[in-house]
Amino acid sequence: GRGILASIAVLRLSGVECLLIHPSCAWCAQEEFGRVRTLMSRCDLSQNLQKRGCEAYNIENPRSTTRVVKSEPLSSKGSGPTQYDVIQIMPQKISLSLRPSDQTSFKVQVRQVEDYPVDLYYLMDLSLSMKDDLDSIRNLGTKLADEMRKLTSNFRLGFGSFVDKNMSPFSYTAPKYQDNPCNGYKLFPNCVPSFGFRHLLSLTDKVDRFNEEVQKQMVSRNRDAPEGGFDAILQAAVCKERIGWRKEAFHLLVFATDDVPHLALDGKLGGLVQPHDGKCHMNEKNEYSGSTEMDYPSLALLGEKLAENNIYLIFAVTKRHYVIYKNFTTLIPGTTVEILDADSKNIIQLIVNAYNNIRSKVELTVWDQPEDLSLTFTATCQDGQPLPGLRKCADLKIGDTVSFNVSVEARGCPPPGTRQSFTVKPVGFKDRLEVSVDYRCDCGCTHRARANSSRCSSRGQYVCGTCRCDTGHLGARCECHEGEAGAVYQGACREAEGKQICSGRGECSCNQCLCYESEFGKIYGTFCECDDFSCARHKGVLCSGHGECHCGECKCHAGYIGDNCNCSTETLSCVSDDGQICSGRGNCACGRCQCTEPGAFGDTCEKCPTCPDACGTKRECIECRLFNSGRLADNQTCQRLCKDEIITVETLKTEDPNAVLCLYKTENECVMKFTYSEHASGMSVLTALKEPECGAAPDAMTVLLAVVGSILLVGIVLLAIWKLVITVHDRREFARFQSARSRARYEMACNPLYKQPITSHPVETDFSMYSKSYNGATH
Incomplete structure (x- = not known):
């Protein structure tokens, strides 16, 4: 606040002008206050004025206020003997008192009652x-x-x-x-x-x-x-x-x-x-x-x-x-x-x-909104999470109550005594909230003004501690006549030594600058150092049309930021159909999504075939649209969230190189296949099988015959092997016999297989011993 005031010299501002500078500015209406320009400005922060000796009761610092005029409780049921008194919005009437650039807010509750006609x-x-x-x-x-x-x-x-x-x-x-x-x-x-x-x-x-x-x-x-x-x-x-x-x-x-x-x-x-x-x-x-x-x-x-x-x-x-x-x-x-x-x-x-x-769903609209009022909304839906910039809640059940916080800011002051009004109304409801507005653009001390006051050399009106001089007179005490000039006054018209008199954009008269008129806008300030046309522009529009130019700096309206006020803080345009900001794949900057997830695109980053969760997200749409099952089948959001074109086919082909193949298992252990792709027009296309692929249950008789056949087959194979081994063995023995037979030599008419029953064995005998014995016996 101090920095804002430092850039604007406010010694000779009136109380009204002071209040318009910034909502933090206060005005000291105390007499004999503000003689020394550099130290004793009447327009400053309230705490600074008190430090410099201004009594609290002499400080003018009006604030914006909200007053509830009518607030009857919400109804719970629509039909019945009291159906004509059904109330679905609370409160019903509010009165606002607004100081320019100062915000105030109020809360609106809406309920869709049961059994409504x-x-x-x-x-x-x-x-x-x-x-x-x-x-x-x-x-x-x-x-x-x-x-x-x-x-x-x-x-x-x-x-x-x-x-x-x-x-x-x-x-x-x-x-x-x-x-x-x-x-x-x-x-x-x-x-x-x-x-x-x-x-x-x-x-x-x-x-x-x-x-x-x-x-x-x-x-x-x-x-x-x-x-x-x-x-x-x-x-x-x-x-x-x-x-x-x-x-x-x-x-x-x-x-x-x-x-x-x-x-x-x-x-x-x-x-x-x-x-x-x-x-x-x-x-x-x-x-x-x-x-x-x-x-x-x-x-x-x-x-x-x-x-x-x-x-x-x-x-x-x-x-x-x-x-x-x-x-x-x-x-x-x-x-x-x-x-x-x-x-x-x-x-x-x-x-x-x-x-x-x-x-x-419940969505608020505003009727007959005055041009100098700025409204911003924050929705609190059934999950209790505040959603700045939103004026809509979805996925509600009958009887749910949602609330909206509405901030109101006046960007300027209409003519004195002006009262305005607007209406906040849920779309399609007969119920409405009527809001009346008055403006606090003046100080209370203006009602105590004294005409022809001696404090103003009897040449002006003493109002809130300052003089409003009559025509032809100038000065803090109306002590000068217009046109008077001289060296004695020149020093008071320079911002600093070496600077131009009145910044080169005005004339010095009676120790104060009279600023020139400009075709581009207003030149103002103690030394004519400020204007309302030298601020940053966007596409040729001063402060983008969303702010006011104050002494070379854009003061943005509520809901906009940036040096030239071209950046909107509204996030409504960034909210995807599922209620997330930029589908959870990016950031909302200046009312537009900046996608951070690789492969994500679209106004709300809703398109992303290559994202890890793409198959999971589209799976829910396949389940609810084709089979009326899954998480989205019961909460009536399938048609709202699943707007992609779905094509069903008997056989899934993946000829499109940009298509992503997705598979998942169903509750019946079947496999569902589909592809996800984006057309050049930006439309998402899902190509899915008409029915999941399921394996058929085995037939008992087929299994039995297969087992018996397998056993017989194994037996036959083993018998064949055994027969083969025996045949090979016999053939080898027969071949050995044939070989032996071909080598045998025997006489004709002699059976080589026949053997004599008497076997002869030659024995060697020593007859000399027997000969001696015999001779002895003869003797």
Whole structure:
């Protein structure tokens, strides 16, 4: 604060000018204070003024304040005897007192109450291409009422239809087509004349009436492909009495079509140059009477009227037009888009899903915000974590309470006595918070001003310790006349010795500088050293248009930073669909994501095929979209988080070099395969198998036969080996025998195998011994 004040000499500032310098600046209104310029400035920080002798009660330092005027408690249930007093936002009225550049804040709580009444108006395209859809909704009323009564006990249903402007070139206008535009069309020879919008059934709880009206309807035929649906939407929104919208109910407008709509300026093709006035134009036949008089409404006008009448618009469109209508939802607050089957058979589930999706989020909007006010939001959703820059909470359950902290800052001062107001309102709610604003741009001491005071040489008004001199007089005490100049005054007009008098941008008169006027802006300061046009610029705009130039320095408005205030602190544009800042893969700088994860890209770094968690993230989308299972299947966020195109195939091929192959095991121990790739257009594409690959269970008989066969096979092999070994052995013995036989020599007629029974053995005998014995015996 001291540094800010040091750059601005404030001796002769008035109290009002002092308060505008900075929210920390205070003004001393004490008499006989501030005689010495360099030490005794009346404009300074409050603590500095007190140190220099200014009494606390003489210090003017107003602060911004918030006062709650009306705050009734939130309701817990919608229907019942007190449904007209249902409160879904708290508080209901607040009064703000703002000092410029000083912030104050207040807290807003919002709750989607249970069993809230619902009004649903079904607006159907009855062009020729919707004939099969008309057949499908013949009994829609009864079935839809049964489903919606599971969500609310107080439900009403209405019906309307549209085709296009009954004029060239939008419809067939030749005489032979006047009564029957399908004249000569072989497939459907009979249809009714074209019409812009026709209200057929006001909102009622007698759903049989809906079925009766649908049974009566016939299709029509227009010439070009686009339809006049936006004309019908606007009339259904603004003709509240005809449609029967209840003030205390939740308003749903279902828009069913299979083609694109005509937009503003298309009417010039038929000579319609008058813009739509946004009013109800319904004749006694409940038909839109301005169809051939005014152009189609613009998206901005549609968004304004839908929000003004608290209507949620649900686009129920065919798949090939989903992207177009999805882009419309970003331009029209409070709208959603769902994919409609070619014959509208899924319309009931579509409406229920859209209703649940709408009821699962709360988003704040600001109406009639004054230009000199800056608002910043911080959301605290069901997890209790503050989210700066967000004014929206998603994935809520009925009955959840969320809160938003709203900071308000005044960037300037309107004319004295000005009171302004604005409204904070959840999208689609009838409940609102009304905020009134007054400004504290002046000091309280101004009410004690003394005219022709002797302290001002009887030539001026003494206000808050300073003199406001009459015309023609100057000086701290109004002691000088304009035009007086001299050396005695010159020194007081230099910022320092050697500096130019009045910085070369003013004249010195009666010891004070009179700054020149400039075509570029204002020159001010004790020595004309400051101006409001010499600050940094961005794209040629001073302080980027998001700040004020004070003495060469940009003082940024709330929500912006940087030397030229070009960097937004808002993070709303960086929040991805899953609620994370930059999808958890980058940082939000100046309202844009700077992706830090290698391979990540996209506005919120949401695209990253090569990231480690890419397969895991896309797996959840495959599970919920194809098999209605997994973490996202139960919390109604599948359609919001999983917007990638999914292509199912019988056999997965990975010919695309940029595609990432992902695999995971299912609960049944099967393997699911899919690829993740990014098209040049930026759209993510998932190509997955229709069914996971599962191994078949083994057959018991097959296993038994395989085991028995294996045993027999092993036995046969062993027998074959044994036979082979024996044969080899026998052959070797036979070969040995043959060899021995070939070597044997024997006489003819002698069997070589025969052996004599008597064996002869030669014995050697010594006959000399026997001879002696014999001789002895003879003697």
